[in-house]
Amino acid sequence: MLRKRVTIKEVAKKAGVSTATVSRVFNNIGPVDAGTRRRVQQIAKRLHYTPNAVGRSLSIKRTDAIGLLLPDIFGEFFSEVIRGADQTAQQNRYHLLVSGSHTHRDEVEAALRVMSGRVDGLVIMSPHLDAQTLKTNLPLNLPVVLLNCFVDGVSFDSLNIDNFGGACAMAQHLVQHGHQRIAVIKGTEKNLDAEERLRGYRQALRENRIAPCAAWEIAGNFSETSGYEAAKTILALRPRPTAIFASNDSMAIGALSALREIGVDIPREIALVGFDDIPVARFLSPALSSVRVSINGLGTIAIKQLVHAIREKNNHTKQHVIIPTSLALRESCGCPKTLQ
């Protein structure tokens, strides 16, 4: 039996009051006679009335929700981001709405439009996105924080990982372990994180008078499978590299399984390091050395920036924050076993 959704009107009618009164009851606002209140609540319950958020939002011009736009979601990285963001949103009395898996440009645009009407502000994590696309698809003056995006200008708050610094430090560390032939498994093409990490890697080599070499730079796309494939390619190189720098941990995990399959000893024959330090990294065997980023901190800080922007009605000086990284050194690069 299909019944129409019950609205405030019907409740009002059945209770013999105006919609204004019902609204007051449901928002716990203004003075309402105790008896009236009880009657309205009873009727509402009997009718299974629940206020329609869309009507409400349109009226008050506020949604109390924050949107988080993500690229392809997989692995632990994104659940950590979501977790940090969700917690912080709730602390600030916002609900978090997540939308994911947008790889193609038109998907992103569609998602932007869908989200933009439903939230008071937006955290956007979308690798290749230009300012123009954002401006044409978002309402003027919607508070926005760009997470790991490459967008210049002063229109938006932004938050980035220190990819360059982290990658450079890690590659330096490998050199200090005595490695001279260090292969890198690159991240997704045209992805900002990927590019910066590669740049950091190259910089470290140069600083140590090692010429970067195209043969050592293997394509990858941040997935475990691509790491697996890349490792196989690397193992076939002659002379064989003695260390592998995977541009993220998922690819390092894939590489790890390839190396184990072939029976290569890590770190003795080949050292292996990753980037992100996802929670599972320390539980791998050998425990994976990685560039540590506070992943859920990413979510937390982005939401804090956004909440600030919303409170200021987006009328504030935009902030460009860079999150520092550190090295989590474990067995896979030859450092002593720890569970740091």
Added chain:
Amino acid sequence: MLRKRVTIKEVAKKAGVSTATVSRVFNNIGPVDAGTRRRVQQIAKRLHYTPNAVGRSLSIKRTDAIGLLLPDIFGEFFSEVIRGADQTAQQNRYHLLVSGSHTHRDEVEAALRVMSGRVDGLVIMSPHLDAQTLKTNLPLNLPVVLLNCFVDGVSFDSLNIDNFGGACAMAQHLVQHGHQRIAVIKGTEKNLDAEERLRGYRQALRENRIAPCAAWEIAGNFSETSGYEAAKTILALRPRPTAIFASNDSMAIGALSALREIGVDIPREIALVGFDDIPVARFLSPALSSVRVSINGLGTIAIKQLVHAIREKNNHTKQHVIIPTSLALRESCGCPKTLQ
């Protein structure tokens, strides 16, 4: 400079047409003169106009969005669910809105209300939720699919993992390996998955004339840390169990790290198995045996059920689907090394 959000009215005025025409242009509907269309588009672009989804939704009584309500999000499990759901939603031209980290009952209720107005249907994954709570917090006749929830009755579609069967089969397998003292690390209390898995474990013992023993049933909450703690407790038991059945992989990962820390050989001294078969399980060392569930299949199927419900205006016979499990047998229980 704070400017008000630009609306359809302003575009209409600046373009010298009615709002109806602007609407037609933006929805690519009805006949609009090519010149008029171009003019409207130009003005809209110049003004950075983007249609307000809330106004639209209210008018057409449709949101083209589906909501996914999750409990605490962490680890790979949830990203996999989200991924499956997102993909399937997009295939059906719906946008997926995810809301997570609802543990307390009032948080869940708030989330239900917030979501319910913004979507055309809802997939709800919330371990302990009763039919009454759902009914009072959701609009009558909103299509809902319950994922891994324990709600009786015929009002909602539901989707569950065969937790009992999977756990029973895995415990049987351990017995076949010769284990007589099998400890179990339990999942979160009052969680349906947790209870069913425990029930399956006990059933297997009984079928093999092994008396279930309270000392072997260690508390846990599905997190890595709780698995770590539980393993320490188990190692102190005398006589010591020869196998550990963790109620999910995250806890197995925690247990793994505790065992390695103490220097216990897996599987020789203690066999270890998990549940879920998250992607990283096969990459652990030793590779983790686990009860395999198609996690992203969970998301996929739930969305398919929901889309069907929406199309039928919720006026269909409700379906109760149970997803089967299988055993992914690897090194950690003493089975040969494979990367299946």
Added chain:
DNA sequence: CTGAAAGCGCTTACAG
């Protein structure tokens, strides 16, 4: 303490 009415931003039969 309560209600009539305007308004939030859109869509859509209807009439022209």
Added chain:
DNA sequence: CTGAAAGCGCTTACAG
């Protein structure tokens, strides 16, 4: 091909 007007479900000054 185009517009005036009603309506979607709510909130909120304003008046009483």
